[in-house]
Amino acid sequence: MVSAAAARSSDPELRLKELSIELPPAPTPFGAYVEAVQCGSLLFVSGMLPVIGHDAKYLGRVGSELSVAEGYDAARTACLSGLAAARAHLGTLNSVRSIAKLGVYIASNADFREHPKVADGASELLLQVFGADKVPPRIVLGVASIPLGMPIEVELVFELEATRESR
Numbered sequence: 432m433v434s435a436a437a438a439r440s441s442d443p444e445l446r447l448k449e450l451s452i453e454l455p456p457a458p459t460p461f462g463a464y465v466e467a468v469q470c471g472s473l474l475f476v477s478g479m480l481p482v483i484g485h486d487a488k489y490l491g492r493v494g495s496e497l498s499v500a501e502g503y504d505a506a507r508t509a510c511l512s513g514l515a516a517a518r519a520h521l522g523t524l525n526s527v528r529s530i531a532k533l534g535v536y537i538a539s540n541a542d543f544r545e546h547p548k549v550a551d552g553a554s555e556l557l558l559q560v561f562g563a564d565k566v567p568p569r570i571v572l573g574v575a576s577i578p579l580g581m582p583i584e585v586e587l588v589f590e591l592e593a594t595r596e597s598r
Contacts, residue, residue: 443524443560450559455483457519458512461579467520469591473531474520476587479513480579481505490580494543497582502545506535506552509585514560517589527589530557530567534586539573546571553585 447454458466458479467476481488481504493502510533518524535550537543550571558566577584 441525441562443527446560446562447524452511452560454511454515454518457515458482459485461485466516469520472528472591472593474517474527474589474591476513476516476589478536478578478584478586479509479516480577480581481508481583482512482581483508487579487581489582491582492538492540492543493549493582494539494545499545499548502537502549502582503552505581505583506537506549506585507556508552509583510553510556510587513585513587514556517587521591524560526591527561527565528592529565529590530561530587531590532586532588533557533567533569535569535571536574536577536584536586537571538575538577538582541573543573546573549583 460466460477464477467474488508489497489501489505491497493499497505514524517527533553535553537546537549550569554566554569
């Protein structure tokens with residue numbers, strides 16, 4: 432028998448409602464690419480920026496123009512867009528079996544050292560929505576720049592439940 436807590440963690444759509452998290456509209460590309468591609472049982476989501484629509488929520492480098500707390504929120508915002516892109520492609524986040532990878536790229540100066548605290552904005556959101564059993568491995572990198580002057584770019588790879596199309 433599945434416990435109520437385990438059932439909740441396996442239903443990310445329900446968790447979003449319980450947490451009063453509303454996903455933004457699915458993002459649209461800033462260039463010549465698509466937001467998500469499914470290859471077999473994997474869904475690859477393009478690098479997500481901290482935008483609502485095409486409007487930047489944050490610009491600048493974390494540790495210079497932006498605080499760690501603002502970087503954390505920028506990572507969370509970018510991850511919300513990633514979830515919106517996945518939902519738009521799949522129809523529901525309940526198709527996600529696991530999160531295979533989380534990449535968080537942070538525009539910062541060479542002396543910045545708080546990368547893990549910033550990346551936790553994305554990691555903690557995924558923990559809340561999908562549960563501890565689906566927390567992904569992650570890579571966190573400081574980079575010189577991110578497109579359009581954004582402070583964060585988040586990359587996601589999801590493993591999907593088996594469907595008739597992917598068997």
